[in-house]
Structures are given as C-alpha cells and as structure tokens.
C-alpha cells in the first residue's frame with residue numbers, strides 16, 4: 001500500500017518514523033508493506049531520510065497507487081478541501097485534525113460512507129489513547145450517559161508543573177511547546193478550545209448528534225490562581241481542565257471548564273501530558289481510558305493504527321455516523337446541575353442558599369471557600385446574589401466533578 005502524508009510537522013514526521021521503524025510489524029498486521037510515496041509540505045526538509053516531498057497536492061490526488069492519505073496538517077483550511085477531494089477520489093483519509101473533524105466531520109463521514117471507504121480520526125482525541133475506536137465499536141451496545149475527562153496534554157502538563165513543581169505558567173508552556181505537545185497557537189490549549197473540539201467529537205460519537213463547537217461554553221486555565229490551588233489542596237481536591245458532555249433530555253450538553261476533582265478520583269492523579277477520559281453508561285457503569293494525550297510518537301501510533309485499519313477495510317466502510325447539527329440537539333445547560341466551589345472575599349454571611357462555608361484562607365482571613373450542593377444555573381445565580389447582597393465578592397467559581 002502506498003500512502004501519502006500531508007503536513008510534516010510533529011505528528012506527520014512521527015508517522016513517517018513509525019512507518020519506517022515498524023515496517024515488519026505493519027506487514028504482519030495488514031498483510032502488505034506500507035510505503036510512504038509522497039509527503040506534502042511547503043517547507044523543505046533537506047536532511048530527512050524521505051526523498052518524496054512535494055509542494056503540490058495534485059501529486060497525491062492524481063497518483064492512482066496511493067490508497068490511504070494521512071492528514072496531519074491541522075486547521076480547517078486547506079485540510080478540508082484536500083480531504084474532501086481525496087475522499088471523492090476514493091482514497092481513505094486518516095487524520096489527527098480535531099478542528100476539521102469537529103467542524104466538517106459529519107459531511108466527510110457521509111462522503112466516505114457513500115464511496116465505501118473510510119475517514120478515520122483516532123488520533124484526534126486523546127493522542128495515543130484508544131478512545132475513538134472503542135466509542136464506535138466496543139461501547140456501542142448501550143447508551144452513554146456522561147463523558148468527562150482531561151483531554152488536553154499541554155494544559156495538564158502546565159498545571160502539573162505549576163502546582164506540583166512551582167514552575168511559572170510561561171516556562172511550563174515553553175517546555176510543553178518544546179516537547180511538541182502544544183498546538184501551533186497555544187491559545188487553543190490554554191483557553192480550552194482544543195478540549196472543546198475534542199469533547200464535541202466525543203459527544204457526537206456517544207450521542208449520535210453533531211454539536212456546534214463554537215456554542216460550547218469554554219473556559220481555559222488562565223484564571224486559576226494560587227489561592228484557588230491552596231483552597232483546593234486544603235479541601236482535598238486537585239484542579240484539572242475538564243471536558244464534559246451529557247444528555248439533557250433529548251438534547252446534548254457539552255462544556256469545558258477548570259474543575260475541582262476529589263483527590264480520591266482517578267482523574268486527580270493524572271499528571272503531566274497524560275489524559276484520562278471517563279465514559280459512563282446506563283448498563284456499562286464507568287470505564288476509564290488513560291495514556292499520553294499528546295506528543296509525536298504516541299499520536300503517530302494512533303494515526304498509523306488507522307492506516308492499518310483502512311488497509312484492512314479497503315473496500316468496506318466502517319460505519320461511523322452521527323446526525324448533522326441541529327440547534328434543537330444542543331442544550332444550553334441551564335438545567336444541567338453541578339456542585340460548585342466558590343472563593344469569596346468579605347465576611348462570611350450566615351446563610352448561603354444551597355452552599356456551605358468550608359474553609360477560610362490562612363494568610364487572608366477575609367477570604368473563604370464555599371462548596372455547594374448540586375445546583376442548576378438559576379440555583380447558582382440565587383446563591384451568588386445572596387453572597388453579593390452580604391457585601392461579599394465572588395473571586396472565583398469552579399465546578400466539582402468526579403465525585
């Protein structure tokens with residue numbers, strides 16, 4: 001099988017490396033050699049062991065011997081246009097591009113199904129963790145109720161370095177970039193957009209409905225303070241960036257937020273670049289997926305596994321399907337209850353509806369923490385109103401998850 005790679009960055013070059021290094025294994029796994037025939041990239045790589053670089057997409061599109069194309073370009077354009085043309089031409093496409101899958105996945109999967117080929121995207125969520133294939137094969141017998149987890153390696157690495165090793169945000173971010181974890185623009189990591197695209201993909205797989213990820217409530221890690229970490233520690237929690245999706249009646253709710261996770265939850269012990277995803281189902285109970293969520297070789301392994309799967313299903317579409325976006329399918333979350341942590345300054349009021357003062361700051365006697373019972377948005381608003389009426393200020397508010 002001749003394959004092509006579009007985008008020779010961290011993941012694309014990892015794919016080349018894995019294909020060469022694991023050639024014998026790949027022959028055993030898919031029954032034929034896998035050869036990289038073209039690599040599309042606008043940059044020059046004079047020192048690369050590969051001599052098949054091109055700057056012209058048509059070299060791939062028009063090569064009848066290329067059956068599988070790896071798209072590791074990232075971003076929507078031109079990856080969308082290229083992917084669509086390749087699928088229409090009957091070539092399988094495998095990708096790590098979560099932005100493209102979250103934006104145009106419905107249409108690209110439909111084209112692949114019509115053409116009896118495959119559009120596979122295991123590496124788009126959780127880096128090297130097998131999560132996409134289990135979602136559409138092993139876990140398809142029953143209904144999922146909830147998915148929540150740590151879906152971004154860069155922010156988990158930053159939080160670990162900052163709060164366990166005392167590193168600054170900037171230097172932890174630089175290290176994550178050096179290690180090849182971060183997006184080209186790391187704003188997507190630290191502001192939660194990357195997690196947002198990943199939870200949109202998981203929600204579509206779990207609940208069969210595409211979400212508009214631009215409408216997913218998304219908050220990153222930049223507002224977490226050392227005071228919040230100190231309170232969380234005191235109360236027995238870690239702070240993690242969480243993607244969550246759940247059923248809300250007939251609709252689906254998804255959100256991204258920093259959350260307090262109890263220290264005895266398996267998510268609390270997930271550090272550095274590791275991701276952890278918990279899937280809850282009606283019959284299933286709870287299943288957890290854990291592994292390296294970013295990085296060259298773990299992610300490249302997931303991509304190459306999809307290449308093998310495409311070769312094994314050359315003329316068979318492995319059905320992956322969800323309904324196209326409809327605003328009725330996406331809940332605003334008004335009625336989805338969460339318990340909350342609030343850090344508040346002022347003199348603690350005697351009555352906080354739905355919440356309880358659980359700790360005072362050591363060095364600043366004027367700050368206290370409140371943990372609430374499970375509240376919907378209106379319950380939280382009422383609590384905040386009451387707190388403000390007592391001349392207190394809410395300094396931060398985060399959900400509790402994983403209890």
Ligand code: HSE
Nearest residue numbers: 152153154182183294
């Ligand atoms: N920037 C992403 C992360 C890469 O840190 O998780 C893997 O999707």
